[in-house]
Amino acid sequence: MSVIVLIPLAAVAAKAFSQGLGSFWDSVNNPVARNALAITLGASLLVAAVGAVMGTLVAWVLVRDEFPGKRILNGLIDLPFALPTIVAGLTLLALWGPDSPFGVQLAYTRAAVVVALLFVTLPFVVRSVQPVLIELDQEVEEAAASLGASNAVTFRRVVLPALRPAIVSGAALAFARSIGEIGALLLVVGKIQIASIVIFADIESDAPQAAAALSVVLLAISLVVLLLLRWWGARNAR
Amino acid sequence: MRVSRGATLSLRAVALLYLGLLLVLPVAVVFGRTFEHGLGAAWSWVTTPAAISALWLTIIIAAIAVPLNTVFGVGCALVLVRSRARGRALLDGLIDLPFAVSPVIVGLALLLVYGQAGWFGNWFVDHGIRIVYAVPGMVLATIFVSLPFVVREVAPVLIEVGEDQEQAAATLGASSWQTFWRVTLPSIRWGVAYGVVLTTARALGEIGAVLVVSSNVAGSTLTLPLLVYQRDSQLGAGQISGAYAAATELALMSLIVLLGMTVLAPRRSK
Numbered sequence: 001m002s003v004i005v006l007i008p009l010a011a012v013a014a015k016a017f018s019q020g021l022g023s024f025w026d027s028v029n030n031p032v033a034r035n036a037l038a039i040t041l042g043a044s045l046l047v048a049a050v051g052a053v054m055g056t057l058v059a060w061v062l063v064r065d066e067f068p069g070k071r072i073l074n075g076l077i078d079l080p081f082a083l084p085t086i087v088a089g090l091t092l093l094a095l096w097g098p099d100s101p102f103g104v105q106l107a108y109t110r111a112a113v114v115v116a117l118l119f120v121t122l123p124f125v126v127r128s129v130q131p132v133l134i135e136l137d138q139e140v141e142e143a144a145a146s147l148g149a150s151n152a153v154t155f156r157r158v159v160l161p162a163l164r165p166a167i168v169s170g171a172a173l174a175f176a177r178s179i180g181e182i183g184a185l186l187l188v189v190g191k192i193q194i195a196s197i198v199i200f201a202d203i204e205s206d207a208p209q210a211a212a213a214l215s216v217v218l219l220a221i222s223l224v225v226l227l228l229l230r231w232w233g234a235r236n237a238r
Numbered sequence: 239m240r241v242s243r244g245a246t247l248s249l250r251a252v253a254l255l256y257l258g259l260l261l262v263l264p265v266a267v268v269f270g271r272t273f274e275h276g277l278g279a280a281w282s283w284v285t286t287p288a289a290i291s292a293l294w295l296t297i298i299i300a301a302i303a304v305p306l307n308t309v310f311g312v313g314c315a316l317v318l319v320r321s322r323a324r325g326r327a328l329l330d331g332l333i334d335l336p337f338a339v340s341p342v343i344v345g346l347a348l349l350l351v352y353g354q355a356g357w358f359g360n361w362f363v364d365h366g367i368r369i370v371y372a373v374p375g376m377v378l379a380t381i382f383v384s385l386p387f388v389v390r391e392v393a394p395v396l397i398e399v400g401e402d403q404e405q406a407a408a409t410l411g412a413s414s415w416q417t418f419w420r421v422t423l424p425s426i427r428w429g430v431a432y433g434v435v436l437t438t439a440r441a442l443g444e445i446g447a448v449l450v451v452s453s454n455v456a457g458s459t460l461t462l463p464l465l466v467y468q469r470d471s472q473l474g475a476g477q478i479s480g481a482y483a484a485a486t487e488l489a490l491m492s493l494i495v496l497l498g499m500t501v502l503a504p505r506r507s508k
Contacts, residue, residue, distance in 0.1 A: 004382055005335055008347030011357055015350050054256055061253040065246055073254075075500040079261055081436070082496040084443025086463040087485045090470065091264030094271055094482070101267065119260055151241060180340025182446035183463070187470055196342045196446070203346055203450055212350070215343040222338040230331075 009219070015212035027213035032193060037217065040195040043110065044178035047117040052171040054118075055125025056163065062126070063133040077127065080120050085183025088119050093187050108190025116184040121177050125170030132166040165236050172229045176222045265489065272486040275479060283483035288456035292465040293487070295373070299448075299461065300441040303380040307437050311388025312430060316422075318389070319396040336385045344382050345450025348375055373459060375451035383447050384440040391433035392426055399425045428505045435498040442491055462488050 017024050027033065062074055080088060092115060096106035106112045136159070144154040182196040189197055195218055202211035241249075272280050283289065317323060318330055336344070351357045352369040362369055369375045403425070407417040423430075445463040452459045454468065462484055469481035 004378065005332065005385065007357075008344070008351045008382070009335070009339070011350035012343060012347045057249060058253045058257065061250050064241070065250050067250060073257065075496065076257065076261055078496055078499050079265070079492075082439045082492040082499065083265075084445065084463050084466075084488045084492060086443070086445045086466045087268070087488050087492070088264075090466060090481060090485045091268045093470070094267040095264045115260070119264075122260065151245075176338055180338075180343070182340065182342050182449075183443070186445070186449075186467055196340050199340070199342045199346065200450065203342070203349065208346070208350065211346050215340070215346055218340055219338070219343060222340075226334060226338050 012212045012215050012219075015208055016216040018212075019209060023209065024213050024216075027210040028217055032198065033210075033214055036193045036195045036198040036214070039110070039113075039193065040179055040218075041221075043113050043117060043194070044175050046114055047121060047178045048171040048175040050114075051118060051121055051125050051174045052167050055122065055170060055174075056129050056167055059126045059129035059133055063130060077123055080122050085120055085181070086186065088184040089116060089187035092116050092119065092184075097188075107188045108192070110192060112188040112190075113185060113192060113194065116188050117178045117181060120181060120184045121174035124174040124177070125167060128166045128170035128173075129163055132163055136162055165233070169229055169233065172225055176225045179218060179222050179225075268482055268485055268489070271479070272482040279479065280483045280486070283480045284487050286480075288460065289462075289465060289480075289484060289487075291457045292460045292462045292484070295376075295459070296442055296461040296463075299373070299377050299380050300438055302377050303384060303441045304434060304437050307381060307384055308388050308430065308434055310385070311433060311437075312392055312426075314389045315392035315396055318393055320401070333386050333389050336382055341379075341383055341444065341446025342450060344379055344447040348378055348382075348447075348451050352378075370451050371453040371459070376448045376459065376461070379447035379451050380441050380444050383444055384437045387436040387440065388430065388433035391436070392429045395426045395429035396422075428502060432499070432502045435495055435502060439492060439495040439499075442495070443488065 016027075058077070062070065062077075092112060093107050095101070096104060096112060096115070098105065098107065106115065141154050141158055144158050145151075149157070180196055182194075182200065185194055185197065195214060199211045199214050199218075202208070202214070284293075314329070314333065318326060318333075339347075349356065349370055351359075352362060352375060353359050354363065354370075356370070359370075367374070369378070403421050404417050407421045408414070412420065443463055445461075445467065448461060449464060449467070452461070452464060454460060454464060456465070456468070460468065466481050466484045466488065469477045469484060
């Protein structure tokens with residue numbers, strides 16, 4: 001465990017600060033790195049937000065609705081976890097790239113980055129909300145309705161509070177995944193400077209210290225997200 | 239909550255449209271592109287020497303990484319759930335770490351430890367062992383990124399089945415080895431199987447970490463995902479058809495994995 005995981009990560013941290021704090025700061029606080037972090041964080045936040053809404057909606061349809069082919073659809077939700085991410089990227093390129101069958105070109109734009117990230121993170125929210133929705137006691141909803149609450153009020157006051165922990169944890173996982181994703185983005189990213197792509201370019205151009213410095217920032221962000229999630233989960237469990 | 243017919247239908251339509259546009263249509267287009275010049279053309283793309291060697295390398299790396307991670311994962315889950323060893327909480331926190339680390343960073347980390355200027359790089363160079371820019375590094379990268387799956391699937395099952403049966407076996411005189419094989423393992427087998435399926439999916443499809451530590455030479459250090467990437471980046475001469483063909487090959491492999499997931503998921507929760 002420590003040989004495979006900890007020592008390599010320690011090497012990244014050591015490399016980041018190998019030329020002192022000043023050069024670490026310079027590697028992180030320059031226009032390219034700042035821009036990359038801003039795009040990455042912005043895209044990841046958007047993906048988490050859209051994923052939370054659409055994931056909850058999809059989970060709702062999968063649990064409460066009945067229609068032919070629902071089981072196949074349910075199986076399809078896991079597709080992004082099963083499909084290699086480079087294939088995910090290629091599928092988006094085929095659909096929204098230069099040879100798009102609809103003539104809509106999204107590839108090499110920020111929209112393509114968001115769509116690619118939505119694809120790979122789809123299962124997180126759906127799969128965390130679904131079991132909670134199945135377990136949810138519908139009698140409470142009926143009680144609310146019989147007391148005169150409209151559907152909108154019932155959803156907001158009864159259903160949503162019960163789902164909130166699952167939605168937040170799914171969205172946080174999607175966010176953490178988005179920050180570091182590279183496979184699905186390699187083909188559609190074009191010239192957009194996503195943080196993981198900048199790190200890769202730094203490695204290729206033999207600038208390991210710059211790559212390591214940016215890596216440390218990314219690592220710190222995803223660690224904070226996961227720690228917050230764990231702390232929040234423990235508080236909710238009580 | 240009684241949702242009106244209209245609302246139900248429109249929610250269903252939105253969900254189907256979203257999944258259709260995001261998942262189904264793109265995958266269908268890739269399948270279509272693969273076979274647009276006929277089955278023969280697609281077949282010739284997946285049977286080039288580079289493609290065959292990439293397929294084998296992908297399978298070999300998975301065949302090394304998956305069993306290792308399975309044994310490690312079951313062992314780790316046992317330590318986390320059953321033992322009272324010190325440092326358990328630390329291990330629990332560390333286990334998820336690979337999921338929080340971007341694959342590129344994993345690649346960089348391996349480069350910094352095992353690469354030429356790396357911490358242990360010299361030792362390996364002196365002994366004539368190539369780790370980085372060679373298959374061993376790619377195996378290490380794959381192990382790293384797919385490490386937590388088995389633990390994460392097995393640990394909750396272990397908690398749920400409890401210790402009663404194991405203690406009964408022990409009182410009846412079974413050694414801890416016998417208890418593990420006869421009592422513990424059978425009760426966690428579906429959890430293990432599901433974890434193995436997830437690990438396999440990740441191992442077959444990993445690109446970010448492997449990309450950094452591979453020398454990307456066709457025929458020796460190119461896995462199928464890397465082949466897709468390489469064929470797509472070499473524009474011209476219909477290379478893109480080759481990328482589509484290799485992607486379809488990978489997609490078919492992941493379809494098998496997906497079927498495994500769908501079959502195993504309900505058993506696991508029983």
